[in-house]
Amino acid sequence: MLTLLAYSMVIVFMALIMTKRLSAMVALILVPIAFGLIGGFGMELGAMMLDGIKKLAPTGVMLMFAILYFGVMIDAGLFDPAVRVILRMVGGDPMKIVVGTFVLAVCVSLDGDGSTTYMITCAAMLPLYKRLGISRLVLACVIMMAGGLMNILPWGGPTARAASALGVEVGLIFVPMILPMIVTGCWGLFVAFLLGRRERKRLGAIAAGSADPASAAQPQVTAGDPDIARPGLLWVNFLLTLGLMMLLILGTMPLQVLFMVASALALMINYPSLKDQKERLSSHAANIVPVVSLIFAAGIFVGILSGTKMVDAIAASVISAVPDWMGPYMAIVTGVLSVPFTFFISNDAFYFGILPILAKAAAVYGIGAAEIGRASLIGQQVHLLSPLVASTYLLVGLAEVEFGDHQRYTLLWALSAALVMLVATVVFGVIPIVGHAH
Template sequence: MTLAVLGFLMVISFMTLIMTHRLSAITALIIVPIVFGLLAGAGPQLGGMMVKGVTQLAPTALMLAFAVLYFGIMIDAGLFDPLVRWVLAMVGDDPARVTVGTALLAMVVSLDGDGATTALVTISALLPVYRRLRLNPLILALLLGLSNTIVNLVPWGGPTARAASALRLEPSAVFLPMIPAILAGLAGTLALAWWLGLGERKRLGRLSLDPLEPATADAPLIETGEAEAKRPKLIWFNLALTLALVGGLVTGAAPLPALMMGAFAIALIVNYPDIGVQRTRVAAHAKNVLGVVLLIFAAGAFTGILSGTGMVKAMADATLTAIPPQLGPYLAPITALLSMPMTFFMSNDAFYFGVLPVIAETAAKFGVPAEAIARASIIGQPVHGLSPLIAAIYLVTGLLKVEVGAAQRFSLKWAIAASLLLLIAALATGAFPLRAA
């Protein structure tokens, strides 16, 4: 009971410190477990627990680091620029095409796992079109958010990486069974984009763009990356390499960290043979890589102490007594439903590193595997994208010049619908069970 109380106090302290911005997630993941580990009397063993936790997450950190670098190099080299051009050329002056193009563009740019890049590129490219046609900018915010949060469920995205790290799982093991549900979510987003576009077409009609008006100047083509880094002659090679990488991921041809490291090395050598340029390109993405790797290593220290001291088992045992036995086998879908409000009212770090291990340990007592709980925990990400606790919503609303509250009111029902679609598709395709056997 003492360990359970210390464990719950540790999780509450961690969540409070990061939600009140008194500590960053990285520092809280290190300091808080050390303090409570000392209180639990595990002082001499803490170092070993932390190293063991970090060692177990080293492959995940490797995969994330090289995934960020790889997709950063692909954006630098201009792999996605033709698609950006095609989307902008396709949308024309039809509101329905504009909204579908918005979703498509956001989905593609989201592949690098960086929400800020997705927001900047998508809004910079399409906001002038929305203004010319007098479309509702809240639709742009909605489609951007849904596209980004669903695509960001890839192994190198934040939610899947956090869930896998917290439960010491391979990110690919969490992701692969979720692919049909993710595709269903993306299809649902495109269908919603078309439906909203038809509503705007009915409201406004199909307008001709007037180039004489200052507000209707042609939208500039937004290219990602720096002009001198473009490699248009290598686009087919880069496309083939990326498709091979995705194929290797899906088939499990090799461990994901090995695939990412190999693909990155090939991409860097072929696109930028000069070693000085290679250093420049890597340095351009170093900030994103460092943040991801430090977070994963800090999470390893946190989970290492939480497990090594026996706190997580004690917490699960205490929670087990509070859950009606008839609900225990349904903890996977219950976790999916809880992930919506919980990730809205708390950060991903607080939920995945503070709450999820306790849920998973408790679910194991009812025969629900950790992989199922990890997959269920990422279902609520479309709702999380509207959380006032994350910076992305302020970036998006600032660029669009709309109120945060207005964006949340407009988008929340659709975000909940997207999460429920992911849940239904995941249950239908066996990503996690409705009821444990």
């Protein structure tokens, strides 16, 4: 009964946001409450929802101040020089622009934080997409493919979760995955090339009509507003951002605290007057409020999903559906299952709740925990499209596309990347095709 309720809730939720009957925020709050009431959890729902909100509150705080920090840096013109270089390289050719977007997103993703990647890449590329009329769904798609690939980095989250859940050294899981990551990255580059070529055909190489394509598409990231740009503070801002990135990677302080302190410093250094600070805050509120409100709404969804034990019901139903003859192929089964699992339930629920069960089943056939850990990362190529991933709401907000449209457009490409990674892990012997029972 609970399993049926859990699947129905996820299907109803997806259908409502994909058909645009409800906004993501409204659906995240009302759908789980409705299903919680149907399941007879009426009186307990309040505590469950508060638990879920508490779990996601740190993410909400981090996103709020990260958006503010990078917003201030974009206003001050920190990224203008880099963007000018990229624009000079890609010119006005849609194909080069889309490929350039993917490469930029991969480079920025090295810090392992999706939100940062989305903010910097969208800030750099969106004006160009708008200027040339390239579909913004393409922008969101290639940035997300880059994000899904780089999410596997040890400091990105999933790899560390898999390692700690299985009690395996992080390096044992990550290092063998480097070759499959490179292959998947080449596939992502190829997808960007295909999408860019399709856009070039659709737009008829707009740049051909202008004498100098590079100058025709030379937007400033600061929106060219000289009143808010701070070119004189470029190096100060660069050093502040570099320091922030170093501290993020070293993990000296919680992300939330780092971004709060960095935002305060950025505002004080670049806009010392109280009036300017208020203006910057109100100008970024439009980006911050929708994202942060979605995070807290997702907290209600996650809280009810785990509090009612619907997550466990989904997990149990899938694991019991794996027939005995599949046992020796448990590594590949884990790779395939990681796609729907990390889409429908949170990374935490999958890595801490389900992965150890899969690893136990695989151990019977002599398949090691590290191999199962590697297989479990394949779903990350699709994971970022999940409605439970907070930063994705930031991406669709910045790229100015609808969540449901983005899911529809990107899903097949994301699945293709997962398939490429699965094949690459098998070909390179990173995960075994078949285990042997002891």
